[in-house]
Amino acid sequence: MDKPDDMLSISVTGRGNTVAYGPTREQKPEEFAVPVLIFGASGRTGQCLVEQALAAGHTVTAFVRSRSTLSARHPKLHIVEGDVLNPDAVDAAMLGQRAVLSALGFSGRRASDSLVKAMEHIVTSMQRYRVHRFVSLAPPPAKDGWVRRGLIGRLLSPFLQKPPAQSWERQLDSIRGSPLEWVLVRPTRLTNEPARKSYQVSVGWTEVPDGISRADVAMFMLEQLQNRRYVRLSPVLGG
Numbered sequence: 001m002d003k004p005d006d007m008l009s010i011s012v013t014g015r016g017n018t019v020a021y022g023p024t025r026e027q028k029p030e031e032f033a034v035p036v037l038i039f040g041a042s043g044r045t046g047q048c049l050v051e052q053a054l055a056a057g058h059t060v061t062a063f064v065r066s067r068s069t070l071s072a073r074h075p076k077l078h079i080v081e082g083d084v085l086n087p088d089a090v091d092a093a094m095l096g097q098r099a100v101l102s103a104l105g106f107s108g109r110r111a112s113d114s115l116v117k118a119m120e121h122i123v124t125s126m127q128r129y130r131v132h133r134f135v136s137l138a139p140p141p142a143k144d145g146w147v148r149r150g151l152i153g154r155l156l157s158p159f160l161q162k163p164p165a166q167s168w169e170r171q172l173d174s175i176r177g178s179p180l181e182w183v184l185v186r187p188t189r190l191t192n193e194p195a196r197k198s199y200q201v202s203v204g205w206t207e208v209p210d211g212i213s214r215a216d217v218a219m220f221m222l223e224q225l226q227n228r229r230y231v232r233l234s235p236v237l238g239g
């Protein structure tokens with residue numbers, strides 16, 4: 001295992017699995033400010049991303065379907081209205097960006113198809129405009145066994161919602177097959193709790209705790225703009 005990046009302390013457990021606990025020091029604002037495009041900026045994780053990205057000094061373009069859904073205002077915040085299912089709208093927002101973050105979420109019967117299309121549009125546009133780093137939220141892995149449950153959780157686990165069906169994996173193919181510097185961030189279960197400014201990361205089936213706040217997920221996603229540790233990997237996150 002490589003020496004960890006400056007802000008993570010890492011412990012390595014058996015069979016090549018990795019659990020990272022981090023961060024161990026505060027991120028210095030303005031340390032690494034880039035123009036960043038955020039999809040799903042009006043969503044629950046997306047709003048945490050916008051707020052934290054601005055606090056870190058990034059210039060943020062928030063891609064939203066309606067500007068009325070985003071209350072944040074800031075001199076370094078640009079709001080672009082569009083539908084991610086429209087490739088022209090995605091292209092229009094991509095020009096001049098250095099990195100892309102996605103906290104998109106879809107519901108309903110066609111959710112999986114929409115997500116596949118959205119990812120294709122983003123990946124294609126990023127390549128067209130030579131934007132390389134793509135950090136995207138993704139559903140938890142379809143395989144079970146990545147979540148550490150307490151006694152009650154273990155008793156209830158047969159009745160808990162199963163991880164998303166394999167069809168969700170399709171949305172990730174266009175990202176994984178691309179030459180982009182992608183990071184697929186797979187939280188176990190998102191909560192609205194306040195940030196704890198800590199998380200556990202698993203790459204390779206080490207168990208992590210069930211549940212992590214959206215604010216901590218946003219913090220992890222933003223950290224991926226400035227280190228390469230999880231590039232082309234799908235880290236599973238727990239709180």
Ligand SMILES: NC(=O)c1ccc[n+]([C@@H]2O[C@H](COP(=O)([O-])OP(=O)(O)OC[C@H]3O[C@@H](n4cnc5c(N)ncnc54)[C@H](OP(=O)(O)O)[C@@H]3O)[C@@H](O)[C@H]2O)c1
Nearest residue numbers: 040042043044045065083084104105138139140187189190
């Ligand atoms: N819930 C969990 O436990 C869990 C666990 C692991 C991973 N995840 C993943 O986390 C992601 C985000 O979760 P969340 O709860 O933060 O999401 P959320 O609050 O539902 O936000 C979803 C965002 O996607 C935007 N969006 C949807 N369709 C769009 C379109 N056609 N064009 C542009 N924007 C569109 C929404 O915009 P509007 O405001 O216009 O609707 C909203 O900003 C999901 O992808 C989910 O798979 C969730």
